[in-house]
Amino acid sequence: MSRVALNNIEKEFHGHRVIDGIDLTIEDGEFIALVGPSGCGKSTLLRIISGLETASKGQILIDDKVVNALRPKDRNIAMVFQNYALYPHMTVRRNISLNLEIAGLGKKEIDERVDKAVKLLEIGELLDRRPSQLSGGQRQRVAMGRAIVREPSVFLFDEPLSNLDAKLRAQMRIEIKSLHRTLATTLIYVTHDQLEAMTLADRIVVLNRGVIEQVGPPMELYLRPKNQFVATFIGSPS
Ligand code: ADP
C-alpha cells in the first residue's frame, strides 16, 4: 500500500500553470525531500496534498483513498510551516491539544498524546508559556508537537527550519531525522537547501517549473543526475 499517490496533478493560477503533470508515489515510512528553486511549485504541491489548495486536474490518494474532495482536517495529514502558525493567545499546551479537542477526542486520550509528544520533543517546561515567550527553535518544536499528536498518515513540512540560524538548523535537522525514525512515519519535507535534502531524505524529488526533473535516493541524484538542472541543483561533481 502506498501512503500517498499523485496522479497527473496540475494546478493553474489565473491561467498560468504552476504544477504541470506530477506523478509520484510515496511508500509508508519514506522521508521524501521535495526540492527546487524558489517559485517552482513546492509549496503549492504540498498545499494540494493537504487540501489547502484544490488541484485543477488529477487525483490525490492518501492510504489508497481519493481525497480530492476532502477538507484538510479529513485527510489524515498534518502540516508544519516555516512561520509556525501558532495561536499567540494560547499556551503551548493548548496550541498542541486544540486540534484534538476540535476533533472531539476525550481528555484522557488528549493528555496521553500530548504527554507522548512533549517527551519526544523535550518541551515539558514550555507547556504553560505563550508563543511570544519562546525562541524560534522552541516554536518549531511546538509546531511539530501539534502535528505529532494528530498521529497523521503523512507529515508535510514546508521549509520548517528556514527561519532558524545555521547552528540551530543543523541541530533541528538531526532531531527531525530522529523523530522520523522514532515515529516510523511518512514525511514530505520541502526545502530549498540541498544539504538538508541530502542528509535527511530516503528519496529526493527535484521540482523545476512545476515538473519533476528526477526522483531518487540522494546518492543516485548526486552521482547520476539525469540532466544539467539536477546536477547543478544537487551540486553533483562535474
Ligand atoms: P515554491 O514553494 O517552490 O517557492 P510556490 O508553490 O509558492 O513555489 O509557487 C509556485 C508558483 O505559483 C509561483 O509562481 C507563485 O507565484 C505562484 N502562486 C502560488 N500561490 C499562488 C496563488 N495563491 N495565486 C497565484 N499564484 C500563486
Ligand code: MG
Ligand atoms: Mg514555498
